[in-house]
Amino acid sequence: MPVAATSEPITTRRAGRPRDPGADGAILRATLDLVAEVGLSGLTVDAVAARAGVGKATIYRRWPSKEALLFVAVATLSEEPPVPDTGSVRGDLMELFAGMIDRFADERSGRLVVEMAAAAAQDPALLELQREFVDRRRRSGRGILRRAVARGELGPDVDVDLVLDLIVGPAAYRCFLSHQPITPDLLVRALDLVLAGLAGTAPEVDRSPGPG
Amino acid sequence: MPVAATSEPITTRRAGRPRDPGADGAILRATLDLVAEVGLSGLTVDAVAARAGVGKATIYRRWPSKEALLFVAVATLSEEPPVPDTGSVRGDLMELFAGMIDRFADERSGRLVVEMAAAAAQDPALLELQREFVDRRRRSGRGILRRAVARGELGPDVDVDLVLDLIVGPAAYRCFLSHQPITPDLLVRALDLVLAGLAGTAPEVDRSPGPG
DNA sequence: CACATACGGAACGCTTGAGTTTCGGAACTA
């Protein structure tokens, strides 16, 4: 019996006015918007309340501190990365990283990512959250590449992590530092060049046991 | 006559105790150290003064505000990127980016870069500074690749910016997000894979008019 | 020497922002 989750009947509700169910979302959205606009250092609870159209007490009734609010807001950005299986490395990797690149490309999301990267360097909890985001996609990518190796599509000596970094790296670099345009074809071009490099390094691997 | 730089004889010095010539460096160093340690949001002038072994008034005698101090401190990180000419793209690019990768790899410098990237999103002056850093190296890289094309070492349809991003991207991505180790060979491996990809894309370009 | 400017250190004024409390009112249960 770890937690008495719903010990009371569902029909029984606490007396008094129920919480505005829309407030949570409005507050979290306002938080993320403001982080993107004015940065983490410029974020104030008063501004969040004003933007969300909410009293400050309403925020503190839901989260104990500004940090807790921020953490939950960032956590809502979590998304289960796709585990693609298109049949080719190229297709799989494109599907896996498309959403991530979109996030870098989008003005608001991009700024958010940069802010969080900086904050994670100081806050262990945020660092852990960031690590989960990154690692989940990375694990999926490793699976894709290993499957490709098993299929004979790639040579067995592929530096998996390097390949993944080469595909995402350009978009990340442009988002964080160079501020060059992150166009939709950036992922494709990077991917094709890397795949060409892999093909050149281990050209025409023996594809003998092709059961398909 | 743009500026009356040294209108007075060098022998003439203002009366009174001269400024401690070592203080400037100590203050700027303390500033950068603290940014790397506690982040920009955690940076306080009092802490800088304490770390530099200096009174707060000494800081404000030199710079009018915390922001001005920070800007100058960051500007000291500027370094003229090398303009290598080793004879091969591979050698040139390695020489060009070695220092940059080192900066990502170093704990202190890496944190500093992340902090500045976030700050640049809010402060136009810092953004301009960052842009200078990046663009200078980028221009040098573009020259290297164009020379390689002229030599016939690379095909004429190389996406110059993409190639540069592919080389730096992995280290940047690891520094900002994935926090995987940035080993000294990361640059070489990325570079070789990209060059292999370029060779595969436009293999054995026609080298007919070789005058050398 | 007088004078001027610098030094480190400490105190001070002032603003900002986190978190709390209060208020009149609204929405729900019993």
Next chain:
DNA sequence: TAGTTCCGAAACTCAAGCGTTCCGTATGTG
């Protein structure tokens, strides 16, 4: 209706940090 909990808004307390000022002292010029 009575009681409870929520609401937005505003006022409040309190701590932190920027920038200034003053002190006693050190180091330069004339």
